[in-house]
Amino acid sequence: AQSVTQPDARVTVSEGASLQLRCKYSSSGTPYLFWYVQYPRQGLQLLLKYYSGDPVVQGVNGFEAEFSKSNSSFHLRKASVHWSDSAVYFCVLSEGGTNTGKLTFGDGTVLTVKP
Amino acid sequence: EAAVTQSPRNKVTVTGGNVTLSCRQTNSHNYMYWYRQDTGHGLRLIHYSYGAGNLQIGDVPDGYKATRTTQEDFFLLLELASPSQTSLYFCASSFGGWGAETLYFGSGTRLTVL
Numbered sequence A: 001a002q003s004v005t006q007p008d009a010r011v012t013v014s015e016g017a018s019l020q021l022r023c024k025y026s027s028s029g030t031p032y033l034f035w036y037v038q039y040p041r042q043g044l045q046l047l048l049k050y051y052s053g054d055p056v057v058q059g060v061n062g063f064e065a066e067f068s069k070s071n072s073s074f075h076l077r078k079a080s081v082h083w084s085d086s087a088v089y090f091c092v093l094s095e096g097g098t099n100t101g102k103l104t105f106g107d108g109t110v111l112t113v114k115p
Numbered sequence B: 001e002a003a004v005t006q007s008p009r010n011k012v013t014v015t016g017g018n019v020t021l022s023c024r025q026t027n028s029h030n031y032m033y034w035y036r037q038d039t040g041h042g043l044r045l046i047h048y049s050y051g052a053g054n055l056q057i058g059d060v061p062d063g064y065k066a067t068r069t070t071q072e073d074f075f076l077l078l079e080l081a082s083p084s085q086t087s088l089y090f091c092a093s094s095f096g097g098w099g100a101e102t103l104y105f106g107s108g109t110r111l112t113v114l
Helices: none
Strands: A003-005 A008-015 A019-021 A025-026 A031-038 A044-052 A056-058 A064-068 A073-080 A088-093 A103-105 A109-114 B004-008 B012-013 B019-023 B031-038 B042-047 B065-068 B073-078 B086-092 B109-113
Touching: A003 A088, A008 A019, A008 B012, A019 B065, A025 A073, A031 A064, A031 A073, A044 A056, A044 A064, A044 A088, A073 A088, B004 B065, B004 B086, B012 B019, B019 B031, B019 B086, B019 B109, B031 B073, B042 B073, B073 B086
Parallel strands: A008 A109, B012 B109
Antiparallel strands: A003 A025, A019 A073, A031 A044, A031 A088, A056 A064, A064 A073, A088 A103, A088 A109, B004 B019, B019 B073, B031 B042, B031 B086, B065 B073, B086 B109
């Protein structure tokens, strides 16, 4: 069975600092990986996704993520965070190539950016 | 920009009550989904559909029914609500069900079962 682990339930960083949110996955097939963000009182929005090619993918608002097959990881990074980046971040895994539309969500990481 | 609208925004009911959550998407997406979000569990799939009249079972379907009446509308029904169904419910849609599809989420319905 596929699974996603986000080992850090909460992360606090200062504004302007760099950020890495960790994600580890387990998949028996081809992994399709996503990062979604949930701002307060809103639904989830896609930040970026990976399904093939260059292991470093760029997303919105300066976010990027790096896929590593050898480490089974898909960590999210940002060079300089802003207070508006405070939100919950979800790493998501899909059963690649199938038509089930089913995703496996990590438990989320709550990011707090201190001014 | 894909639009997914959920109603109501908040709902309070009693144990054994009957609840319907509504979702409408206006982007001609084929797939629609109902998730519940609970602290420590991320999002879990209840039911999904790939077209009007179609229903597929998700990962946590017990106690829930769903119906896709049109391409746009997907409803989640709790016929005998229980306190364990107190949760934040999200509807989402996508054009296809292929692995790399982007999901577009509504703003959620917070359900409290007393």
